[in-house]
Amino acid sequence: xxxxxxxxxxxxxxxxxxxxxxxxxxxxxxxxxxxxxxxxxxxxxxxxxxxxxxxxxxxxxxxxxxxxxxxxxxxxxxxxxxxxxxxxxxxxxxxxxxxxxxxxxxxxxxxxxxxxxxxxxxxxxxxxxxxxxxxxxxxxxxxxxxxxxxxxxxxxxxxxxxxxxxxxxxxxxxxxxxxxxxxxxxxxxxxxxxxxxxxxxxxxxxxxxxxxxxxxxxxxxxxxxxxxxxxxxxxxxxxxxxxxxxxxxxxxxxxxxxx
Numbered sequence: 001x002x003x004x005x006x007x008x009x010x011x012x013x014x015x016x017x018x019x020x021x022x023x024x025x026x027x028x029x030x031x032x033x034x035x036x037x038x039x040x041x042x043x044x045x046x047x048x049x050x051x052x053x054x055x056x057x058x059x060x061x062x063x064x065x066x067x068x069x070x071x072x073x074x075x076x077x078x079x080x081x082x083x084x085x086x087x088x089x090x091x092x093x094x095x096x097x098x099x100x101x102x103x104x105x106x107x108x109x110x111x112x113x114x115x116x117x118x119x120x121x122x123x124x125x126x127x128x129x130x131x132x133x134x135x136x137x138x139x140x141x142x143x144x145x146x147x148x149x150x151x152x153x154x155x156x157x158x159x160x161x162x163x164x165x166x167x168x169x170x171x172x173x174x175x176x177x178x179x180x181x182x183x184x185x186x187x188x189x190x191x192x193x194x195x196x197x198x199x200x201x202x203x204x205x206x207x208x209x210x211x212x213x214x215x216x217x218x219x220x221x222x223x224x225x226x227x228x229x230x231x232x233x234x235x236x237x238x239x240x241x242x243x244x245x246x247x248x249x250x251x252x253x254x255x256x257x258x259x
Contacts, residue, residue, distance in 0.1 A: 050234055080114045129170050134163045137173050138194060141180070145192075150184050151209075157196040161203060168255055171231045172205055178228055179207040179251055187211020187249060198257065202238075205253040213245045 087107040129137065135157055142153040163169050176194065183189045189211030196205050225241065228251070232239040237255035 047236070077114060077117055080110055080117065084110045084114065129173065130166050134169045134172060135159075135161065135196070137169060138176060138196065141173065141176060142194065145180055145184075151189055151192055153180065153192045153194065155194045155196075158198055161196055161198060163203065165235075168235050171235055172253065172255075175228045175231060175251075175253060176205070176207060178224055179209075182224060183209040183211055183249065187213065189248065199254065201257050202254040203257050205255075207251040207253075208248065210248045213243045213247050213249055215245060216241060216243050 084107055087103050087110060090103050132140075138155060138157070142155045145151070145153045163172070180192060183192055187209050189209040191210050193208045194206070195208075196203070198204070229239045229241075232253050232255070235255055237253055240252040240254075241249070242251075243249040
């Protein structure tokens with residue numbers, strides 16, 4: 001074998017070796033891309049599954065509450081009404097003043113219970129979240145808290161914001177209620193500020209109190225905080241919590257505007 005043939009052989013060998021290495025690199029790169037694509041697909045499937053579970057859970061919860069409300073109204077309510085009529089009849093027919101007074105007391109208790117059950121029935125069967133906008137729901141919540149005079153709730157918003165999704169409205173309302181209750185109960189705050197606005201392609205809900213604050217590293221695993229975070233993620237949202245001791249707590253929720 002001549003010198004030139006040896007050189008050609010070495011060149012060809014090196015060329016094939018380089019091509020082999022390139023082939024391995026391309027294979028590894030494609031493998032990683034396919035693995036990442038597969039993981040992303042599994043993640044998206046999991047998120048879709050979680051959203052379907054949330055939707056189903058909310059539908060079942062709504063149907064259950066409506067069923068309980070109807071049962072209270074149609075069954076228990078009617079029986080208490082009948083019991084009230086019987087006690088009124090007994091009070092009318094009875095001639096002993098002491099017994100009549102006892103019967104009237106029983107009648108009063110029954111009527112009070114009946115009134116409370118009717119209010120409960122109405123609250124269970126009235127689909128308040130579906131029938132009202134997110135702005136109206138938050139306004140009503142702020143008004144209710146302000147009437148308690150435990151702290152001052154300030155609500156600022158953009159009029160153009162509309163969230164059609166029942167799930168998103170329900171979750172934003174529940175998170176707001178949870179934040180307000182935690183602030184009143186634990187932070188000793190005097191003011192709570194609620195802001196609802198558009199931020200690019202997102203709707204942003206910001207909840208802020210001027211209370212005592214807390215160390216997030218110590219309380220980030222609390223059930224209430226985890227529930228709020230989980231609920232936000234269920235509707236494809238982002239959850240950010242900041243708190244500084246003696247300065248207050250701020251919670252920011254962002255959800256896609258289409259939600």
